[in-house]
Amino acid sequence: MKQTGDLNLVKKINKTIVLHHIRTDSPISRARIAEITGLTKATVSSLVNELIESSLVEEIGVGESSGGRKPMMLLFKGTAGYAIGVDLGVHDILAVLTDLTGKVIREKRIQHHNESVEHVTRLLTTTIRELIDTAPESVYGVIGIGLGVPGICDEEGNLLFAPNLGWENVPLQAQLEAEFGLPVVIDNEANAGAVGEKQFGAGKDTANLVYVSIGMGIGAGIIIRNELYRGATGFSGEIGHISIQHDGPKCRCGSLGCWELYASEHALLEQAGQELGHEVDLESLLSKAENGDAGVIQLFERLGYYLGVGVVNIINGFNPEFIILGGRLAGGEKWLMKPLLELLEKRSLPHPRKQLKVEFSELQDRSTVLGAASFAVAKFFASTTVSVERS
Amino acid sequence: MKQTGDLNLVKKINKTIVLHHIRTDSPISRARIAEITGLTKATVSSLVNELIESSLVEEIGVGESSGGRKPMMLLFKGTAGYAIGVDLGVHDILAVLTDLTGKVIREKRIQHHNESVEHVTRLLTTTIRELIDTAPESVYGVIGIGLGVPGICDEEGNLLFAPNLGWENVPLQAQLEAEFGLPVVIDNEANAGAVGEKQFGAGKDTANLVYVSIGMGIGAGIIIRNELYRGATGFSGEIGHISIQHDGPKCRCGSLGCWELYASEHALLEQAGQELGHEVDLESLLSKAENGDAGVIQLFERLGYYLGVGVVNIINGFNPEFIILGGRLAGGEKWLMKPLLELLEKRSLPHPRKQLKVEFSELQDRSTVLGAASFAVAKFFASTTVSVERS
DNA sequence: AATAGTTTGTAAATTCATTAAACAAACTTA
DNA sequence: TAAGTTTGTTTAATGAATTTACAAACTATT
Numbered sequence: 103m104k105q106t107g108d109l110n111l112v113k114k115i116n117k118t119i120v121l122h123h124i125r126t127d128s129p130i131s132r133a134r135i136a137e138i139t140g141l142t143k144a145t146v147s148s149l150v151n152e153l154i155e156s157s158l159v160e161e162i163g164v165g166e167s168s169g170g171r172k173p174m175m176l177l178f179k180g181t182a183g184y185a186i187g188v189d190l191g192v193h194d195i196l197a198v199l200t201d202l203t204g205k206v207i208r209e210k211r212i213q214h215h216n217e218s219v220e221h222v223t224r225l226l227t228t229t230i231r232e233l234i235d236t237a238p239e240s241v242y243g244v245i246g247i248g249l250g251v252p253g254i255c256d257e258e259g260n261l262l263f264a265p266n267l268g269w270e271n272v273p274l275q276a277q278l279e280a281e282f283g284l285p286v287v288i289d290n291e292a293n294a295g296a297v298g299e300k301q302f303g304a305g306k307d308t309a310n311l312v313y314v315s316i317g318m319g320i321g322a323g324i325i326i327r328n329e330l331y332r333g334a335t336g337f338s339g340e341i342g343h344i345s346i347q348h349d350g351p352k353c354r355c356g357s358l359g360c361w362e363l364y365a366s367e368h369a370l371l372e373q374a375g376q377e378l379g380h381e382v383d384l385e386s387l388l389s390k391a392e393n394g395d396a397g398v399i400q401l402f403e404r405l406g407y408y409l410g411v412g413v414v415n416i417i418n419g420f421n422p423e424f425i426i427l428g429g430r431l432a433g434g435e436k437w438l439m440k441p442l443l444e445l446l447e448k449r450s451l452p453h454p455r456k457q458l459k460v461e462f463s464e465l466q467d468r469s470t471v472l473g474a475a476s477f478a479v480a481k482f483f484a485s486t487t488v489s490v491e492r493s
Numbered sequence: 494m495k496q497t498g499d500l501n502l503v504k505k506i507n508k509t510i511v512l513h514h515i516r517t518d519s520p521i522s523r524a525r526i527a528e529i530t531g532l533t534k535a536t537v538s539s540l541v542n543e544l545i546e547s548s549l550v551e552e553i554g555v556g557e558s559s560g561g562r563k564p565m566m567l568l569f570k571g572t573a574g575y576a577i578g579v580d581l582g583v584h585d586i587l588a589v590l591t592d593l594t595g596k597v598i599r600e601k602r603i604q605h606h607n608e609s610v611e612h613v614t615r616l617l618t619t620t621i622r623e624l625i626d627t628a629p630e631s632v633y634g635v636i637g638i639g640l641g642v643p644g645i646c647d648e649e650g651n652l653l654f655a656p657n658l659g660w661e662n663v664p665l666q667a668q669l670e671a672e673f674g675l676p677v678v679i680d681n682e683a684n685a686g687a688v689g690e691k692q693f694g695a696g697k698d699t700a701n702l703v704y705v706s707i708g709m710g711i712g713a714g715i716i717i718r719n720e721l722y723r724g725a726t727g728f729s730g731e732i733g734h735i736s737i738q739h740d741g742p743k744c745r746c747g748s749l750g751c752w753e754l755y756a757s758e759h760a761l762l763e764q765a766g767q768e769l770g771h772e773v774d775l776e777s778l779l780s781k782a783e784n785g786d787a788g789v790i791q792l793f794e795r796l797g798y799y800l801g802v803g804v805v806n807i808i809n810g811f812n813p814e815f816i817i818l819g820g821r822l823a824g825g826e827k828w829l830m831k832p833l834l835e836l837l838e839k840r841s842l843p844h845p846r847k848q849l850k851v852e853f854s855e856l857q858d859r860s861t862v863l864g865a866a867s868f869a870v871a872k873f874f875a876s877t878t879v880s881v882e883r884s
Numbered sequence: 885a886a887t888a889g890t891t892t893g894t895a896a897a898t899t900c901a902t903t904a905a906a907c908a909a910a911c912t913t914a
Numbered sequence: 915t916a917a918g919t920t921t922g923t924t925t926a927a928t929g930a931a932t933t934t935a936c937a938a939a940c941t942a943t944t
Contacts, residue, residue, distance in 0.1 A: 106532050107506035108931055109901050112498035116901085119497055133921050141497050142903055147922060164910095170920025171910040331717070343809040345840075346739045348755075348802040357805055357840040364739075411739040414748055418734040419810060449736075449748040499902055500930050507931085524892050536931055538893060555939095561891025562939040 120149045124159055124178050131173030157182045157241040183242030186233055187475025188249045192266045199233040200475045227281050246285040246478035250294030250470040259288040266318045287477040291470045296323025298473030299426050303465040308424040312416055316429040320362040346411050364408035367431050374401055388433050402437035410445030417450050428463035435462040511540045515550055515569045522564030548573045548632040574633030577624055578866025579640045583657045590624040591866045599627055618672050637676040637869035641685030641861040650679040657709045678868040682861045687714025689864030690817050694856040702815040703807055707822040711753040737802050755799035758822050765792055779824050793828035801836030808841045819854035826853040
């Protein structure tokens with residue numbers, strides 16, 4: 103249901119706006135906030151003082167005068183609390199402790215061989231516990247845990263289906279909340295990655311973007327008007343299973359000719375294995391290409407072509423301004439980019455393409471983990487804040 | 494920018510909520526609205542009385558008592574104003590005059606041979622003028638015009654590109670606003686159709702749906718959480734140009750193997766023309782199939798297969814609860830449905846499919862025109878109302 | 885019929901966040 | 915030194931919702 107309005111709501115809305123400006127445009131003065139937002143100076147003063155009271159904002163001294171009294175500059179106090187972000191991978195766990203601004207305080211990387219759900223979740227909890235224990239003293243302490251997982255989640259934070267982990271129906275959120283007594287957010291790794299790119303990566307200034315995570319499978323996180331877009335039931339972006347050849351080979355999802363059969367890491371390794379006559383891993387392929395191995399380079403270029411086919415579908419279906427390619431395969435940027443861009447040039451509609459950018463991630467393998475941490479921070483602020491869109 | 498909060502906003506929010514309940518749950522009493530919304534009886538009373546003052550709501554007499562004083566029942570006054578809805582087709586114009594509830598008061602259908610933009614827009618304006626002139630006397634009069642067009646529009650209401658009409662960069666909204674001095678909304682016919690189905694058709698009780706319009710091309714309107722989803726720059730759903738065969742035949746959009754090359758009315762007619770050795774139209778194919786012509790039936794079934802291929806892509810990419818198939822080809826439902834459903838059963842992921850429904854439109858060719866009219870009504874109300882989502 | 889209890893809707897007093905206006909403090913510029 | 919600017923606070927006014935009280939209209943029970 104829609105929420106009714108009262109004075110309390112008004113205050114929440116305005117407090118959120120004021121905090122937002124302090125978070126994004128800091129250092130900033132009370133007067134400048136009033137000017138930008140249209141709120142009166144009195145209102146801003148009152149709200150800012152409450153935010154200082156609750157330790158989320160601090161005064162850092164006077165700034166430059168512009169012809170009158172010097173302004174008192176305000177800063178968001180990122181160290182008022184800390185968040186945990188985790189990227190649960192198929193063979194490794196990457197976990198970080200960040201402050202409320204998303205700055206990484208500590209990072210931990212652990213390999214696992216995915217023996218069992220119990221084994222991996224035990225690794226997960228000990229890793230998280232360790233990071234929590236090293237968190238500096240702060241007003242709010244560790245405010246929550248965000249998790250990016252290689253699979254489909256529902257709204258209650260159950261990991262419904264993670265084919266590459268071989269997991270099904272794991273109530274991860276409930277387990278972790280019980281373990282740590284903290285708010286936990288769980289989402290698909292591509293969704294988390296998209297948020298990570300939006301907040302900290304190449305997508306900072308773009309309201310509409312698609313993050314394509316190219317790993318063993320292909321997933322996508324979609325951000326529309328600065329917000330993560332989720333499908334009807336909370337999990338969309340199973341974009342790797344959009345068919346690019348209706349009578350192609352059978353995919354484990356049931357459909358035929360799915361994109362990820364052609365353009366994923368798995369597809370590359372399979373293809374390379376056939377051509378070379380023995381199994382290879384991504385690292386060795388990358389170094390071979392680096393050394394000028396023409397056959398391997400051709401494999402990458404072929405992959406670039408197939409990546410392009412799917413990217414054209416994303417452009418025509420979702421019409422984003424910016425497509426960011428991430429995941430492990432992003433290491434092959436050098437050989438993937440050219441055939442991909444050539445294909446786009448040839449095959450996408452002129453209207454949507456006009457303002458389109460396609461780039462590889464600059465956060466490398468940290469998009470997901472940073473996005474996950476920012477989920478936790480967002481949940482923390484959502485509990486006390488609200489917003490209204492202009493109609 | 495986000496809007497700041499003040500008392501005015503609070504009132505708008507609550508007034509919108511109260512009006513919403515009167516529009517959807519009528520007849521309803523003041524006391525019941527207070528109960529549902531959580532607003533106090535005093536607040537509801539005050540807002541309802543203002544709505545009565547502005548002629549949007551009326552009292553229709555007392556209702557049944559539930560053990561105490563009889564309630565005064567309230568009704569939304571649909572006849573306080575009227576709206577125009579238009580479906581601008583490739584060969585015809587369908588226009589309606591509706592009241593504020595969307596009830597059709599008058600309908601007009603006109604053929605055109607698409608001689609020129611000037612000719613068609615002249616037809617359009619005379620048609621609209623005629624409907625406006627027949628609108629009954631009312632408090633607000635005709636409050637606006639909504640238009641569904643077979644092409645891509647921008648936010649300023651320019652028709653950027655309508656390949657099947659052969660139009661490009663027509664400032665339709667500005668032209669019509671100048672002509673009639675009324676607010677005009679223009680959008681893609683598939684978007685309008687989706688809204689029409691959501692408001693008046695099979696999608697009334699579904700928050701997330703995709704409307705697929707199968708005509709000369711294929712378009713889609715996507716509704717997420719009860720709201721029309723538009724891509725980044727205001728036009729998405731060019732879903733007909735998602736490739737289902739990466740090395741297929743060339744499409745006029747530049748890409749290869751686009752869905753609409755396989756599953757549109759155009760594709761059907763082309764195929765039929767080849768097989769029969771002469772040109773045919775949809776009507777004759779439908780009647781042949783009706784008479785049991787096995788060859789033609791097979792054509793429809795093949796089309797059903799290709800429809801299914803694209804629908805699987807929509808399911809995996811957008812994950813809706815409900816897919817509604819509309820447009821002229823919907824007439825072939827009888828032969829299209831079976832192969833389509835068989836394909837879905839075989840090829841879509843088990844998780845998304847669980848709660849999925851696929852149906853043909855029950856509004857026939859009126860989805861778009863009704864959606865267009867409701868755009869006009871929505872714009873009228875948006876000028877005085879606002880809403881907040883619970884965080 | 886009389887009484888008790890319920891439901892509907894209005895009225896009066898209170899609360900509280902914002903605005904508007906006035907002002908003090910701190911600074912720059914001429 | 916005086917005049918003008920900018921910053922941020924104080925005070926009074928505004929107005930929408932809430933709380934509390936209450937009158938009117940009805941049902942059910944004795």
